[in-house]
Amino acid sequence: LTVLNAGRRYLKAEDLSGKVFVTSGLGGMSGAQAKAAVIAGCVGIIAEVDEAALLKRHKQGWLMEISNNLDHCIARLREARKNKIALSLGYHGNVVDLWERLVQELDTTGELLVDLGSDQTSCHNPFSGGYYPVQLSFEEGKQLLSSNPGKFRTLVQESLKRHVAAINKLADKGMFFWDYGNAFLLEAQRAGADVAKKGADKTEFRYPSYVQHIMG
Numbered sequence: 001l002t003v004l005n006a007g008r009r010y011l012k013a014e015d016l017s018g019k020v021f022v023t024s025g026l027g028g029m030s031g032a033q034a035k036a037a038v039i040a041g042c043v044g045i046i047a048e049v050d051e052a053a054l055l056k057r058h059k060q061g062w063l064m065e066i067s068n069n070l071d072h073c074i075a076r077l078r079e080a081r082k083n084k085i086a087l088s089l090g091y092h093g094n095v096v097d098l099w100e101r102l103v104q105e106l107d108t109t110g111e112l113l114v115d116l117g118s119d120q121t122s123c124h125n126p127f128s129g130g131y132y133p134v135q136l137s138f139e140e141g142k143q144l145l146s147s148n149p150g151k152f153r154t155l156v157q158e159s160l161k162r163h164v165a166a167i168n169k170l171a172d173k174g175m176f177f178w179d180y181g182n183a184f185l186l187e188a189q190r191a192g193a194d195v196a197k198k199g200a201d202k203t204e205f206r207y208p209s210y211v212q213h214i215m216g
């Protein structure tokens with residue numbers, strides 16, 4: 001319902017075939033995102049750092065494909081988008097790398113390859129394993145979290161700033177991004193990322209929450 005209503009509200013589209021939805025998280029509640037993309041008929045690219053979560057969703061049949069190669073992900077995205085094939089592709093890697101690659105594609109080809117975007121990392125708990133920084137691999141992140149939680153926190157906040165910077169560049173070109181109620185925008189703001197709504201007070205973000213804007 002969230003993906004379908006985002007398409008209706010932001011893309012003015014009842015048919016999402018050929019549209020691309022990029023997000024992250026295939027763990028608990030976020031695990032349904034891959035299935036939702038296919039039900040909605042769009043191309044869903046979902047990043048997840050934990051391979052176990054990817055394999056679980058793939059075994060369930062909720063996730064159609066898995067890849068740890070961004071070149072392959074972009075090629076599959078282009079193919080499915082062009083041919084209007086419903087696809088759920090799990091990227092085994094950090095979503096910041098995925099967002100930054102989409103910015104790179106925009107900068108080099110002029111193509112905006114994503115229509116809808118969101119995030120379902122556990123940003124209500126970002127410094128205890130809910131969000132892993134892009135600067136480290138998943139295993140390195142787990143080790144640092146254990147050995148130096150202060151450094152881990154600093155890297156998470158740097159990663160959130162990069163995360164938002166990439167989203168902002170794509171949104172400025174026409175992608176529609178929303179907050180999934182996971183405290184992503186709140187933690188990004190605390191990290192110093194540019195998420196404030198221009199001309200509004202500090203409690204308002206430039207991106208909407210799905211609760212009021214999409215489900216409402």
